[in-house]
Amino acid sequence: MSLFSFLTRMLFPLRCIHCGRFDIYLCRTCEPFLFTPGNIAQPRPLIRKLFWVGSYKNPFLQQLIHDGKYSGIPSAFTSACRILFSVIRRANYDFIIPIPLHRRRLRERGFNQAEIIARFLSQDLHIPFAHDYLIRTRYTRQQVKLSYEQRQQNVADAFLLVQPLPAAVRSILLVDDVWTTGATMHAAAQALRQNKKFALTAAVIAKD
Numbered sequence: 365m366s367l368f369s370f371l372t373r374m375l376f377p378l379r380c381i382h383c384g385r386f387d388i389y390l391c392r393t394c395e396p397f398l399f400t401p402g403n404i405a406q407p408r409p410l411i412r413k414l415f416w417v418g419s420y421k422n423p424f425l426q427q428l429i430h431d432g433k434y435s436g437i438p439s440a441f442t443s444a445c446r447i448l449f450s451v452i453r454r455a456n457y458d459f460i461i462p463i464p465l466h467r468r469r470l471r472e473r474g475f476n477q478a479e480i481i482a483r484f485l486s487q488d489l490h491i492p493f494a495h496d497y498l499i500r501t502r503y504t505r506q507q508v509k510l511s512y513e514q515r516q517q518n519v520a521d522a523f524l525l526v527q528p529l530p531a532a533v534r535s536i537l538l539v540d541d542v543w544t545t546g547a548t549m550h551a552a553a554q555a556l557r558q559n560k561k562f563a564l565t566a567a568v569i570a571k572d
């Protein structure tokens with residue numbers, strides 16, 4: 365633990381976001397009551413199924429994503445991934461791929477939240493994950509304030525598959541933090557399918 369994170373932990377000890385219990389981001393008692401995990405078939409033509417932990421309108425989930433993404437509290441994502449794992453555990457995938465950030469955005473933020481989520485899921489599901497196949501070639505605007513059409517244009521052709529995936533890979537789990545219109549996942553799916561027609565499934569923390 366670095367001195368900075370030690371001091372941060374002393375000043376702002378980890379507490380359950382719901383009941384305030386110390387030393388845990390979200391306790392096991394509160395966990396089942398806070399979110400409503402779900403899934404939907406074919407949310408986009410290229411995506412067979414989408415899994416999520418809860419609705420983006422849920423203020424606790426908004427806080428969780430904010431804490432994981434901007435406050436650098438990885439245990440926020442650990443809690444969410446535990447829930448995600450419980451809904452997708454029986455599924456069969458050959459590979460997990462996080463939605464990549466552009467390298468400039470990665471420098472600005474210091475980490476890719478989708479990669480953190482993918483890493484946790486990879487450990488829980490015992491499925492290999494890789495972040496060096498799919499890259500983001502365009503530095504796109506933040507999607508938050510864009511309309512549906514603008515979102516599609518903003519990410520179209522933003523991804524590139526830089527090397528073919530292992531020949532044995534047939535089904536892929538794509539991972540991101542938030543699903544809004546699915547434009548980002550769709551663009552990533554298109555880039556992947558230039559290699560082969562993989563069966564693609566998506567998993568996110570929050571669905572709009």
Ligand SMILES: [Zn+2]
Pocket residue numbers: 380381382383384385390391392393394395
């Ligand atoms: Zn609690």
